[in-house]
Amino acid sequence: MSLEPATTPADAARARLEMVERIRMNRERIAIDASTRLPVLAFFGSSVFWLIVGSVFALLASVKLHSPHFLDAQSWLTFGRVRPVHLNIVAYGWAAMAGVGALLWLMARLTRAELQYPRVLLVSCAIWNFAVAGGVIAILAGYSNSIEYLEFPAWVPPLLTVAYALVGLWTMIMFRDRREHHVYVSQWYLIAAAFWFPWLYTAVNMLLVIHPVLGVTQGTITWWYGHNVLGLWFTPIGLATVYYLLPKVLGRPIHSYYLSIVGFWSLALFYNWAGAHHLVGGPIPAWLVTTSVVGSMMMLIPVATTAINHHFTMVGNFRRLKYSPTLRFIVFGAMCYTLVSVQGSLESMRSINVPTHFTHFVVAHAHLGLYGFFSMVMFGGIYYIMPRLTGWEWASARLIQVHFWGTAAGIIIYFVPLTWGGLMQGLMLVNPKVAFIDIVKYTIPYLWIRTGSGILMTGGHTAFAVLFVMNLLHLGEKRDEPMLLAEPDEIEAGAEEPMLVGVGGEGI
Amino acid sequence: MSTTYVVLGISALMFGATAVLALAWALRKGQLENFQRGATSIFDADEPVGRPTDFFPGGRPR
Numbered sequence: 001m002s003l004e005p006a007t008t009p010a011d012a013a014r015a016r017l018e019m020v021e022r023i024r025m026n027r028e029r030i031a032i033d034a035s036t037r038l039p040v041l042a043f044f045g046s047s048v049f050w051l052i053v054g055s056v057f058a059l060l061a062s063v064k065l066h067s068p069h070f071l072d073a074q075s076w077l078t079f080g081r082v083r084p085v086h087l088n089i090v091a092y093g094w095a096a097m098a099g100v101g102a103l104l105w106l107m108a109r110l111t112r113a114e115l116q117y118p119r120v121l122l123v124s125c126a127i128w129n130f131a132v133a134g135g136v137i138a139i140l141a142g143y144s145n146s147i148e149y150l151e152f153p154a155w156v157p158p159l160l161t162v163a164y165a166l167v168g169l170w171t172m173i174m175f176r177d178r179r180e181h182h183v184y185v186s187q188w189y190l191i192a193a194a195f196w197f198p199w200l201y202t203a204v205n206m207l208l209v210i211h212p213v214l215g216v217t218q219g220t221i222t223w224w225y226g227h228n229v230l231g232l233w234f235t236p237i238g239l240a241t242v243y244y245l246l247p248k249v250l251g252r253p254i255h256s257y258y259l260s261i262v263g264f265w266s267l268a269l270f271y272n273w274a275g276a277h278h279l280v281g282g283p284i285p286a287w288l289v290t291t292s293v294v295g296s297m298m299m300l301i302p303v304a305t306t307a308i309n310h311h312f313t314m315v316g317n318f319r320r321l322k323y324s325p326t327l328r329f330i331v332f333g334a335m336c337y338t339l340v341s342v343q344g345s346l347e348s349m350r351s352i353n354v355p356t357h358f359t360h361f362v363v364a365h366a367h368l369g370l371y372g373f374f375s376m377v378m379f380g381g382i383y384y385i386m387p388r389l390t391g392w393e394w395a396s397a398r399l400i401q402v403h404f405w406g407t408a409a410g411i412i413i414y415f416v417p418l419t420w421g422g423l424m425q426g427l428m429l430v431n432p433k434v435a436f437i438d439i440v441k442y443t444i445p446y447l448w449i450r451t452g453s454g455i456l457m458t459g460g461h462t463a464f465a466v467l468f469v470m471n472l473l474h475l476g477e478k479r480d481e482p483m484l485l486a487e488p489d490e491i492e493a494g495a496e497e498p499m500l501v502g503v504g505g506e507g508i
Numbered sequence: 509m510s511t512t513y514v515v516l517g518i519s520a521l522m523f524g525a526t527a528v529l530a531l532a533w534a535l536r537k538g539q540l541e542n543f544q545r546g547a548t549s550i551f552d553a554d555e556p557v558g559r560p561t562d563f564f565p566g567g568r569p570r
């Protein structure tokens with residue numbers, strides 16, 4: 001768009017036409033963002049609340065690993081309860097709810113359709129919060145059913161299913177109402193997540209919690225779920241966010257759109273097969289494990305396409321990391337995605353699985369995935385989305401810096417030492433000459449470092465929560481610079497002047 | 509137990525089947541043609557290619 005003085009009447013007319021078009025698109029974008037305001041803010045607000053609660057339980061669980069007598073007088077504060085509470089809060093409270101907020105906003109943006117009946121999604125959000133809170137209290141009271149990732153007792157999954165199903169349904173309705181003809185790659189990921197996850201969650205809960213199957217089959221189903229919840233829910237939402245925001249923040253289309261499409265379809269075809277690699281060496285049919293090892297290695301294809309794409313879109317723009325909080329978080333997250341995925345594929349191989357499984361190595365890997373990748377991308381997404389919903393700029397650049405460096409340094413200090421310590425732990429575990437107690441003692445320093453990194457990350461989360469509340473309540477300095485929303489003067493001019501008529505009058 | 513494996517196998521196949529059906533739909537609708545237009549579909553006159561859209565508070569150039 002040219003703002004140069006027009007030289008001919010035709011140029012002037014073209015400039016006005018462009019202006020009209022721009023104002024129309026600006027209006028449309030603001031209306032679309034506004035239609036998602038209530039549910040997205042409700043889901044983001046809930047997610048930030050659960051992030052803080054989840055961090056507290058994370059620290060409790062981490063401290064108990066190196067100082068087992070810390071707060072052990074009450075049964076509800078013992079490790080066996082605190083640890084699943086941490087996992088379920090950060091998975092279903094923080095990560096999933098932040099993911100739904102991003103999903104709803106992104107779908108509306110990508111389909112260019114306003115969200116219809118947004119208040120119904122507030123019901124979904126309320127049910128969701130009630131289910132997570134109830135489930136957490138139940139686990140603390142000793143009613144965990146001790147199936148990893150599905151510890152909530154049997155009355156919780158039906159509630160969560162209703163909440164997911166509403167989100168899934170609303171996603172499909174937005175897709176049906178779409179006004180943008182092209183289905184952008186992010187939209188494919190979001191539809192996949194919204195469609196597959198409620199299905200997966202229901203099927204698995206039927207088989208494990210409502211009418212439990214017997215024996216080792218439970219393990220197979222648990223890990224089919226445990227892996228797919230990452231691959232068919234968190235990963236697609238995270239990647240959708242990166243594929244939308246990376247080009248949008250830079251103002252530059254994705255490097256190879258073709259590769260991004262290949263990446264999506266290969267993920268859709270391969271990820272579902274990878275779950276049984278968690279059971280290498282377990283008492284299940286060997287073909288099942290072999291199939292999943294193959295599926296895991298095939299995942300290198302979508303990972304490579306994504307890594308190439310993100311890197312080459314960024315090339316020449318790395319200095320922009322200095323200016324954009326969103327970009328910092330999502331680029332950090334995208335790098336972690338590449339790292340964690342390649343690591344995951346390698347871990348599925350039997351030779352690498354033997355020394356690493358059942359050690360802190362896997363714990364570090366899981367945190368690199370759900371925190372380094374997914375949570376960091378969600379932080380970036382929330383930094384982009386929130387001001388566009390509240391109409392208020394973030395209160396403090398310094399607090400954003402505290403958040404970024406606390407969490408980025410935190411996850412690096414978490415991941416690197418724990419990976420090394422876990423590998424050594426595993427190599428000692430497979431060596432019959434090393435006494436078990438020596439291995440336990442060996443890991444203690446690494447667990448202390450882990451608690452330290454947890455404090456760093458929690459500090460970052462606190463800065464984030466403060467920023468979030470300030471933004472929600474319109475606290476802090478009012479910025480007079482043209483914000484992220486619109487150029488208000490032009491918008492008002494557009495409202496008063498019937499510009500299209502004017503342009504027509506000039507003979508276009 | 510074998511029934512469960514069959515159920516699990518069918519579920520896994522159905523996941524794959526939905527992906528294949530969706531891919532067929534995308535092909536039929538011409539979603540996989542003209543990648544250049546697809547890549548730029550998230551930009552418009554208001555937020556065109558070439559205009560960055562995110563800055564630290566107070567850091568946006570005027």
